[in-house]
Amino acid sequence: MSVQKPSRYSPDTAQPFLKQANDARAKPWQAAAFAQLVARGLPTPKLERWKYTNLAGFAQSGANLAKKTTLGTNPVALPWMFQNSRKLVFVNGFLALGDARITQAGQGMDAASDTAPMDMFADGMMWALNTALAADGPQISATEDGALFEIMYLGQWADDKLLASPRGTIDVAANIGVTIVEQFLPVGAGQVHTNAGLEINVAAGAKLTHIRVQDEGRDRTVISTTHARVARDATYDSVFLNLGAGLSRQEIWVELDEAGARATINGAQLLSGRQHMDTTVLIEHKAPHCSSSQIIRNVLDGEAVGVFQGKIHVHQVAQKTDGYQLCNTLMLSDRAQMNTKPELEIYADDVKCSHGTTTGKIDDAPLFYLRSRGIPEAEARRMMLTAFIGDLYSDLPENVQTALMQQVEGWLDHAAPKES
Amino acid sequence: MLEIKNLHASIDGKEILKGLNLTLEAGKVHAIMGPNGAGKSTLSYVLAGRDDYEVTQGSITLNGVDVLGMEPEARAAAGLFLAFQYPIEIPGVQTTTFLKTAVNAVRKAKGLPEMDPVTFLKTLRAKAAQLGVKDEMLKRPLNVGFSGGEKKRMEILQMAMLEPAAVILDETDSGLDIDALKIVAEGVNALRAPDRTFLVITHYQRLLDYIVPDVIHVLAAGQIVKSGGPELAKELEATGYAGLGEAAA
Numbered sequence: 121m122s123v124q125k126p127s128r129y130s131p132d133t134a135q136p137f138l139k140q141a142n143d144a145r146a147k148p149w150q151a152a153a154f155a156q157l158v159a160r161g162l163p164t165p166k167l168e169r170w171k172y173t174n175l176a177g178f179a180q181s182g183a184n185l186a187k188k189t190t191l192g193t194n195p196v197a198l199p200w201m202f203q204n205s206r207k208l209v210f211v212n213g214f215l216a217l218g219d220a221r222i223t224q225a226g227q228g229m230d231a232a233s234d235t236a237p238m239d240m241f242a243d244g245m246m247w248a249l250n251t252a253l254a255a256d257g258p259q260i261s262a263t264e265d266g267a268l269f270e271i272m273y274l275g276q277w278a279d280d281k282l283l284a285s286p287r288g289t290i291d292v293a294a295n296i297g298v299t300i301v302e303q304f305l306p307v308g309a310g311q312v313h314t315n316a317g318l319e320i321n322v323a324a325g326a327k328l329t330h331i332r333v334q335d336e337g338r339d340r341t342v343i344s345t346t347h348a349r350v351a352r353d354a355t356y357d358s359v360f361l362n363l364g365a366g367l368s369r370q371e372i373w374v375e376l377d378e379a380g381a382r383a384t385i386n387g388a389q390l391l392s393g394r395q396h397m398d399t400t401v402l403i404e405h406k407a408p409h410c411s412s413s414q415i416i417r418n419v420l421d422g423e424a425v426g427v428f429q430g431k432i433h434v435h436q437v438a439q440k441t442d443g444y445q446l447c448n449t450l451m452l453s454d455r456a457q458m459n460t461k462p463e464l465e466i467y468a469d470d471v472k473c474s475h476g477t478t479t480g481k482i483d484d485a486p487l488f489y490l491r492s493r494g495i496p497e498a499e500a501r502r503m504m505l506t507a508f509i510g511d512l513y514s515d516l517p518e519n520v521q522t523a524l525m526q527q528v529e530g531w532l533d534h535a536a537p538k539e540s
Numbered sequence: 541m542l543e544i545k546n547l548h549a550s551i552d553g554k555e556i557l558k559g560l561n562l563t564l565e566a567g568k569v570h571a572i573m574g575p576n577g578a579g580k581s582t583l584s585y586v587l588a589g590r591d592d593y594e595v596t597q598g599s600i601t602l603n604g605v606d607v608l609g610m611e612p613e614a615r616a617a618a619g620l621f622l623a624f625q626y627p628i629e630i631p632g633v634q635t636t637t638f639l640k641t642a643v644n645a646v647r648k649a650k651g652l653p654e655m656d657p658v659t660f661l662k663t664l665r666a667k668a669a670q671l672g673v674k675d676e677m678l679k680r681p682l683n684v685g686f687s688g689g690e691k692k693r694m695e696i697l698q699m700a701m702l703e704p705a706a707v708i709l710d711e712t713d714s715g716l717d718i719d720a721l722k723i724v725a726e727g728v729n730a731l732r733a734p735d736r737t738f739l740v741i742t743h744y745q746r747l748l749d750y751i752v753p754d755v756i757h758v759l760a761a762g763q764i765v766k767s768g769g770p771e772l773a774k775e776l777e778a779t780g781y782a783g784l785g786e787a788a789a
Contacts (some may be wrong), residue, residue: 143726347641379670488591488631489630490638491613491616492622493638493646493702495645499641503638504630507632507681515685
C-alpha cells in the first residue's frame with residue numbers, strides 16, 4: 121500500500137455520511153471500509169485520477185442516508201427495453217419491486233465486500249463509501265443461457281436530500297450468454313444522490329452484455345463503480361449511454377484474469393448546460409492472449425465539462441495482449457470543455473496496444489456533402505451526431521438500439537445542434 | 541440553362557478563378573479540360589456552394605435564378621448537383637436513409653409532399669439495378685468501405701434519384717478502371733435529357749470517349765482560354781496544355 125499525501129484526500133468529507141450509518145448497517149465486512157474512510161476521507165482533485173472531478177459539493181450536500189421506501193411511480197410505465205426480461209426496481213438503493221429468486225437482499229453482500237478494491241484502483245474511496253453504507257442491491261446469479269435482467273435504479277425525491285448506495289453482484293455461470301440492463305432514472309426533482317457499486321464475475325466461456333443508461337436529474341450526483349472480473353475465454357461487453365445528472369462519474373474497472381478473456385467498452389456521454397460527466401476506465405490485462413477495446417464518444421454543448429480517463433494496464437505475464445482505446449469528442453459549443461487522458465502501462469514485451477483521441481467540431485467536409493444533396497444544415501448536423509453515437513450501438517439487438525437512440529434523439533431535441 | 545459570368549473566386553486570399561465565363565444550355569453536355577491547378581475543382585466547389593471559397597465578382601444563374609447567394613442545400617433544391625471527385629465516407633448513416641432524406645428534403649423545398657416509402661424503395665431499387673448497385677451496398681453506411689468504382693456509381697445513383705437540372709461531374713473518371721468508367725458513363729448518358737445540362741470536368745480525354753460532349757472548353761489559369769467541338773479533346777491529347785496555359789497568363 122502506498123502512502124498518500126493527506127492533501128490527496130480530504131479526511132472530513134466522508135464523516136457526514138458515516139456518522140449516520142447505524143450499527144445495524146455496519147456489518148463486520150463493512151468495518152474495514154469504515155475505518156479507511158475515517159482515516160482518509162474522499163479523494164480530492166490533487167489525486168491524479170480525480171484531477172478533473174471534484175467531489176467537494178457532493179460531500180457538502182448534507183444528504184441523509186436513504187431508507188427503504190415504496191415505489192411512487194407506475195413500474196409498467198418505466199422504459200423497459202425487453203418484455204421478457206426479469207425486472208428489478210430499486211428505489212433510493214432499496215429493492216421495491218422484483219423477483220425474489222434473483223434478489224436476495226442482504227445475502228451475498230459479504231461475498232461482494234471481499235473483493236473491495238481499496239487501493240488497487242487508487243481512487244477506491246467511493247467504492248469504500250459504497251461498501252460502508254450499502255444495505256441492499258441486486259444480487260443476480262445467472263445460470264440460464266439467454267437470460268435477460270433489467271434493473272431500474274430510481275432516485276425518488278421525498279422531502280429530504282438523500283444518498284442512495286445500492287451494491288450489486290452479478291455472477292454469470294460458465295458458457296452462457298446473459299444480458300443485463302441497468303438504468304438510473306429520476307422520480308421527481310430534488311437531490312437524491314447515488315453512489316452505486318456493482319461487482320461482476322463472468323465465468324469461463326461466458327458472455328455478459330452489460331447495458332447501462334444514466335439519465336438522472338440534473339440536480340443530482342451519480343457516482344458508480346463497476347468492477348468486472350473476466351475468466352478464461354469469457355467476454356464482458358459494456359455498453360453505456362450517459363446523459364443525466366449534474367455531476368457524475370462512472371468508473372469501470374475490468375480485470376482480464378485468465379487467458380482468452382475479452383472486454384469491450386462502447387459508450388457515449390452527452391452533456392449540455394453545466395453538466396460535469398466523467399468516465400474513468402481501467403482495464404487490467406492479467407493473463408496472456410486477452411483483448412480489450414474501448415470506444416468512447418462524447419458530445420458536449422453549453423458549458424459542460426466532460427472527462428474520459430482510460431487506462432490499459434498490461435501485467436508482465438500478459439503476453440499477446442491486444443489493447444485498443446479510442447475517444448472521439450464533438451464540441452457543439454466553444455464554452456464546453458473536454459478532458460481526455462489516455463494511459464498505457466505495459467510490462468509485457470509482446471503486445472499490441474494503441475490509443476487515439478480526437479476533439480473537434482462536426483467535420484465540414486461530410487456536412488457540405490450532405491448539404492450539397494439538399495439536406496438542410498440543421499438536419500445534416502443532426503444526422504451526423506446521430507450517426508456518431510449510433511455507430512457505437514450498431515451490434516446490439518434492434519430493440520436495444522432503438523431504445524438507446526430514442527434517448528439520443530430526445531437529447532438532440534433539447535441540445536439542438538446549432539450553427540457553431 | 542446554367543450561366544456563369546465573369547466569375548472571380550479565391551481561397552485564403554489567393555485568386556483561383558479570374559473572370560470565368562460559361563453558358564451551359566439545357567440538353568447539352570459541356571466538358572472542361574485543363575491542367576492541374578487551372579481551377580477545375582475550384583469551379584465545381586464554387587458552383588456547389590462550399591463556403592471556404594470566396595466569390596469576389598461575377599454571377600451564377602440557373603434558369604435565370606441567382607444561385608450565388610444560396611446555401612448549398614438551396615442550390616441542390618434549385619437543381620444543381622455536384623458529383624464529387626472524392627465522395628465522402630459517412631460512418632453511421634445508412635445509404636438508403638441518406639438517399640431518402642435527400643430526396644424528401646429536395647421535394648420539401650420544392651413544395652412537394654414526401655415520397656411514400658414504397659414508391660421510394662421501388663424507384664431506388666430500379667435505379668440502383670441499372671447502375672449495378674447491389675441491395676447490400678444500400679444497407680451499408682454511405683460510401684464506407686466502398687471501392688473507387690462503387691463510390692462513383694453511388695454518386696450517379698444520387699444524381700438519378702435527385703433528378704437535377706444541372707450536373708457537374710468533377711473528375712468522375714479519376715481512380716476508375718475502364719469497366720467502372722463504362723458503367724458510370726452509361727449511367728450519365730442514360731440521364732441526358734432535353735431539360736438537363738451537364739458539365740464534365742476532367743483532366744484526361746478518356747472519359748470523353750464515353751460521355752461525348754457537345755462542347756469542350758479549356759480552363760487554364762482561372763479562365764476559359766479555348767472552346768471547340770469534341771475534336772478539341774483529341775487535339776489536346778496530342779499537344780498538351782502547355783501553350784494554352786501561357787495564353788491565359
